[in-house]
């Protein structure tokens with residue numbers, strides 16, 4: 001087969017770059033310094049997509065893997081800056097099967113043998129509808145779906161070193177979305193952490209639901225029910241998939257001004273997020289033309 005002219009191939013690549021917008025093109029502007037959030041939990045993500053390291057005492061557990069454009073380079077840098085070696089990341093749990101949460105996953109698996117953990121439903125999406133992941137919009141043509149090493153289902157508990165993690169399915173934003181609950185330690189005290197990241201309205205718009213064939217709009221009700229179930233959980237430390245969900249940047253500023261009070265150690269963070277999210281989805285169901293405060297998730 002004859003190759004397309006150079007200029008055509010160049011323009012195709014340019015179109016892919018533009019599909020990611022400034023978030024992809026200027027990925028270095030998303031960099032932020034990693035920080036210790038509480039006890040054995042470190043924030044290593046960027047200023048949009050969150051990633052975390054949990055030091056389990058027997059290897060590192062990573063949560064979420066950023067957005068392909070820049071995720072690999074930035075995560076390798078931030079993990080080192082947090083005081084860890086990326087090679088020691090034994091496990092990587094991915095909360096849902098979207099481009100902006102799985103960016104460095106394939107790399108970590110191939111490079112370090114990191115075991116990838118996803119819900120069985122997320123693994124199914126990647127097999128049957130790889131286009132739902134959004135990877136076609138990645139500016140890196142080598143980004144592709146991968147096969148997770150471990151698939152989890154509702155109520156499963158996995159042990160990562162000393163950390164026991166419980167998985168609860170939270171479909172809606174994506175079929176494979178889930179929340180993870182686990183204890184953190186600081187040597188004296190423990191806290192219950194809850195991870196949730198599948199929050200965007202981009203997958204419940206009329207346009208999106210038409211494209212996936214959900215003409216009855218059942219996905220919106222599924223999303224609402226998941227959020228109501230999550231609201232029942234008691235969580236001391238909200239571990240969010242995007243910085244905007246837990247206002248991480250504003251909380252860091254607060255913490256600087258008042259170093260005595262860790263703003264992340266507050267059960268209200270989880271509750272406030274879900275109260276707002278539930279109200280937002282309910283309003284969206286009544287009038288789907290209205291936007292979401294945080295559109296993409």
Ligand SMILES: [Zn+2]
Pocket residue numbers: 096098173174198199200296297
């Ligand atoms: Zn998403």
